[in-house]
Amino acid sequence: LRQGLEKLGTASAPLRLEFLTTLLQAGRVFPPGRTPALIAEAEAALPPGDDPEKLMLLAELSYEWLLAGRPCDEVRDAARKALSGTALLDAAGPDGLAYYDAVSALIWADDHERANAALDVALAGAERHGWVMSIANASHRRSLLRWQQGAVADAAAEAQRAVEAAEQGWTAALPGARAVLALALLEQGDRPGAAELLSLTDSEGPWRNTVTEAFICHARACLCIIDDEPAGAAEHALDAGRIMVEFLGAVTPAIMPWRSTAATALHAAGDRDGALRLVSEELELARAFGAARPIGVALRTMGVVTGGAAGLGHLEEAVGALSGTPWRLESARALADFGAALHRAGRRSDAAAPLNEALELADRCGAVTLAGRVREDLVATGARPRRQPRGSTVLTPAEHRVARLAASGLTNREIAQKLFVGTRAVEFHLGNVYGKFGISSRQELGTALGDETGPRTS
Numbered sequence: 001l002r003q004g005l006e007k008l009g010t011a012s013a014p015l016r017l018e019f020l021t022t023l024l025q026a027g028r029v030f031p032p033g034r035t036p037a038l039i040a041e042a043e044a045a046l047p048p049g050d051d052p053e054k055l056m057l058l059a060e061l062s063y064e065w066l067l068a069g070r071p072c073d074e075v076r077d078a079a080r081k082a083l084s085g086t087a088l089l090d091a092a093g094p095d096g097l098a099y100y101d102a103v104s105a106l107i108w109a110d111d112h113e114r115a116n117a118a119l120d121v122a123l124a125g126a127e128r129h130g131w132v133m134s135i136a137n138a139s140h141r142r143s144l145l146r147w148q149q150g151a152v153a154d155a156a157a158e159a160q161r162a163v164e165a166a167e168q169g170w171t172a173a174l175p176g177a178r179a180v181l182a183l184a185l186l187e188q189g190d191r192p193g194a195a196e197l198l199s200l201t202d203s204e205g206p207w208r209n210t211v212t213e214a215f216i217c218h219a220r221a222c223l224c225i226i227d228d229e230p231a232g233a234a235e236h237a238l239d240a241g242r243i244m245v246e247f248l249g250a251v252t253p254a255i256m257p258w259r260s261t262a263a264t265a266l267h268a269a270g271d272r273d274g275a276l277r278l279v280s281e282e283l284e285l286a287r288a289f290g291a292a293r294p295i296g297v298a299l300r301t302m303g304v305v306t307g308g309a310a311g312l313g314h315l316e317e318a319v320g321a322l323s324g325t326p327w328r329l330e331s332a333r334a335l336a337d338f339g340a341a342l343h344r345a346g347r348r349s350d351a352a353a354p355l356n357e358a359l360e361l362a363d364r365c366g367a368v369t370l371a372g373r374v375r376e377d378l379v380a381t382g383a384r385p386r387r388q389p390r391g392s393t394v395l396t397p398a399e400h401r402v403a404r405l406a407a408s409g410l411t412n413r414e415i416a417q418k419l420f421v422g423t424r425a426v427e428f429h430l431g432n433v434y435g436k437f438g439i440s441s442r443q444e445l446g447t448a449l450g451d452e453t454g455p456r457t458s
Contacts, residue, residue, distance in 0.1 A: 152184050181194075
């Protein structure tokens with residue numbers, strides 16, 4: 001690619017842009033080929049206008065700016081421009097990296113509405129034509145978005161759809177899809193299922209030192225934290241950070257909060273200084289990026305690690321940063337830690353309000369693990385938490401996906417065609433759903449699912 005670009009010189013401007021776009025993409029698999037000079041060259045080559053070649057390069061630059069931790073407004077503006085209309089999708093194709101890199105930039109820059117709209121367009125076209133690889137690509141990105149929004153069952157369903165596509169040859173970001181599914185299963189209380197997903201073998205090495213392997217490392221760290229294995233959690237989280245920083249040049253905490261996860265583990269292991277160093281760095285980077293979600297995550301971890309009155313201040317600030325945002329699960333976590341800290345400080349009556357709000361949010365998200373911890377904290381304050389609701393938290397990803405489509409009005413045959421399964425499989429899943437919800441007809445599905453699924457998909 002570099003030789004071809006040199007031979008082109010200043011001639012054939014559109015082709016030159018295509019070479020630069022592909023160089024940026026290839027550089028994330030082979031990092032030595034991706035240098036600051038290349039990124040600067042790509043920025044300088046951006047022409048005026050809205051030609052497809054420019055939009056493709058702009059899409060890749062939006063992702064590069066995300067990795068570099070440029071302010072989220074700059075990342076959003078570039079990604080929005082690249083995704084305006086359908087020119088980029090038409091030029092990049094349904095499996096084009098440029099399109100999904102721009103979508104990913106929007107997801108991590110907290111622009112969930114535009115990211116969701118772009119995925120709607122891609123997924124609708126892929127399903128209409130039966131393009132399984134394209135469906136998997138879109139479903140994987142949507143699982144990331146749903147996970148961030150705290151729609152746990154929805155995230156699991158979308159990730160499961162991507163993982164299942166591996167049987168038909170989809171490998172583009174398979175470890176990343178497994179990681180999202182594992183995190184969702186952990187929140188649903190399925191620890192064995194999550195552990196199985198995270199046990200990659202040496203033969204699955206095409207993703208080594210790429211962002212999708214970093215997701216696996218980070219998910220393994222989260223599993224170790226739940227298993228009360230802080231040393232293993234720190235090791236896996238720092239492995240994720242090594243990949244992100246050394247191989248991808250990614251300083252942003254927006255893609256994954258590996259520093260906070262490692263800090264949580266180090267704090268549990270008694271290394272408070274190491275934990276404070278990591279979380280302080282993450283908070284500084286998050287504030288420079290400017291998006292509410294990574295700031296809230298870093299503030300929450302800072303509060304837990306710092307402790308005392310100062311820690312309470314950080315936790316209260318985290319609650320404020322995440323309040324009213326679409327990031328419901330992170331908001332629930334901040335409220336839960338704030339309430340628990342208030343209780344430890346002897347302010348039992350003050351702890352009840354944030355803990356009750358955390359419980360309500362966790363239940364709405366389908367976050368069984370978090371809700372269980374919050375219920376225990378509420379009982380410790382002397383309160384009587386409400387009973388755990390029956391809902392989509394008990395559904396498997398496949399059951400949830402079928403239930404959601406049935407609730408939208410599709411027939412069993414239409415659901416089977418949309419999911420590329422047989423009608424008997426649809427009937428089987430719906431039967432299980434009815435039994436778990438205690439209902440007898442699809443007309444009751446909408447009420448049963450409630451708003452736990454997060455924003456509706458097309």
